[in-house]
Amino acid sequence: MIKILVVDDEPQIARALRINLSAHGYEVTTAPDGARALRAAAAIVPDLVVLDLGLPDMDGTEVIAGLRGWTGVPILVLSGRAASAEKIAALDAGADDYVTKPFDIGELLARVRAATRRGGTGTESPVTEIGSATVDLAAREVQRGGEEIRLTKTEWQLLEVLLRNPGKLVSQRELLHRVWGPNYGSETNYLRQYMAQLRRKLEPDPTRPVYLLTEPGMGYRFRP
Amino acid sequence: MIKILVVDDEPQIARALRINLSAHGYEVTTAPDGARALRAAAAIVPDLVVLDLGLPDMDGTEVIAGLRGWTGVPILVLSGRAASAEKIAALDAGADDYVTKPFDIGELLARVRAATRRGGTGTESPVTEIGSATVDLAAREVQRGGEEIRLTKTEWQLLEVLLRNPGKLVSQRELLHRVWGPNYGSETNYLRQYMAQLRRKLEPDPTRPVYLLTEPGMGYRFRP
C-alpha cells in the first residue's frame, strides 16, 4: 500500500484529505506541524508527502529542507498563496509540485498519482553496499553481518552527501556547507574527525580506506 | 548539458521558451507538432519534454502516450485550458506536471528545475577524451583502461582551464592567474613543471605531446 504523509494544521483540510486519499486506496498519516511532520516522516518513511505551507511552527521551506536532508520522497506542496515567488522558493527548496488552494480534489488526486507513479518506478535503489555493510539511506539503517551499526546525526548527513554522489568528488567546502551550514567552509578538522569515525564504522580496514577516499586538498569521494 | 525538447505550434511561444531556457544553460530543441515531436524525442533523447497541448496534428494525450511507450522522460505540459478534466487527463496519460497559460516564466523555470532534478540527476557527466584516457571534470576522475589516474589539486585546476577552452590557445599569464591567483603572471617555471606532470599522466608518449601542446613564447593549448 502506498503511504502518504499529510501535513496540515487545519483539521478540516487534513480530515478531507485523509478521507479522499483513503478512499482511493492510500494509507494516510497526518501531522499538524513541521516538527511532528519530520518525526513522522522518519518513522513511517512515506511514499509521498502532501505539505501545507502555512504551518504554525516552521517555515514551509524549512520542512522541505529537513526532508530533503535525508530523503528523496516526492513532496507535493499545498498553499493558499499563488505568488510566483512562493512557488519558486518551494520548488527550489526541493518540492516536486505546488498546488494553490482552493484546489480541485480530482486534480490533486491526479497529481498525487503522477507523483507516486514516479516514485514507484524510481530507478534509485535505496540501499548502498559498502564492503560487507549495507546502508539504507531511506530507513537510516546500517547493517553488517546481521549486526546493526549506529551512526550519529552528523555522521548520517556526511555519509548521505557522499553516497548521493557516487564516484564523484565532493569538495570540502560543499561537505561543510551541506552538513554544518553555509557559515562553515574552512573547518576541515570537522571533516577529518567525522570521516575517521565513518571509516571506523564502515570500512573493512579503517587504516586503508577503499570506499571513503580522501583527495588531498580537494575533498572526499565515495567509490561504490 | 541538460537537453529539453519544446513542443509548441506557436512560433512566438516556442521562441520565447527557447530563449529563456537557453539563457539558463539548457540545450533546447523545438518541434512544431506531435509527429515531429515524437521523432525528435527518439533522435535526441531529451532530459525533459515541455509539451503544449494545443497541437495541430495530434491530441496532447496521444503525444504523451507515444512518449510513454518507450521512455520515462519527465513531461511538463503547457495548456491554455484550466479545466480540471483536462489536467487530470494529461496527468493520468503520463504527464508529470501541468501549467496553465499564461504562465510566469520564473515559475516555469522552477518547475523545469524540479522535473530535471528528479530524472536528470542521472549520474552521467560530460567526459573529455585524451587519447585512451577519459577525463571527467565534474567527478574529478581520470581513467585509462579501467585504471584510475590520480591528479593533484593544482594539476586539476590547470587541466580544467585548458579543457574548458578546447582548441584555443591559453596564454601563460591567464593560466597562472586562473590557477595560482592574480599575483602570479611570470612564473613560467610553474607551468613547465605541472604541464610535464600532466603529460606524464595523460599523454600516450609524454616526450611527444599530442593533446597538451606548447606554443613557445605564448602559452599552451589542448587539442581534442
Add this chain to the structure above:
DNA sequence: GTCACCTTTGACGGTTTCTTGATGGTCGAT
C-alpha cells in the same frame, strides 16, 4: 542533578604536495 553521548577544539607526527633552483636541450635569429 547526574550521567551518557555527541559535538567541538586543540595538538602532533608522518606523508603528500608545492615551491624553488639548476642543468641540459631545442629552435629560431643573427
Add this chain to the structure above:
DNA sequence: ATCGACCATCAAGAAACCGTCAAAGGTGAC
C-alpha cells in the same frame, strides 16, 4: 655556425595537509 631565448626534466627543501589521539563543552534522558 654561434648565440640567446625558451622549454623539458631532475632534484631537494619548504609548506600544506591528513589521520589520529585526547579532552573540553553541550545537550537530552532519566
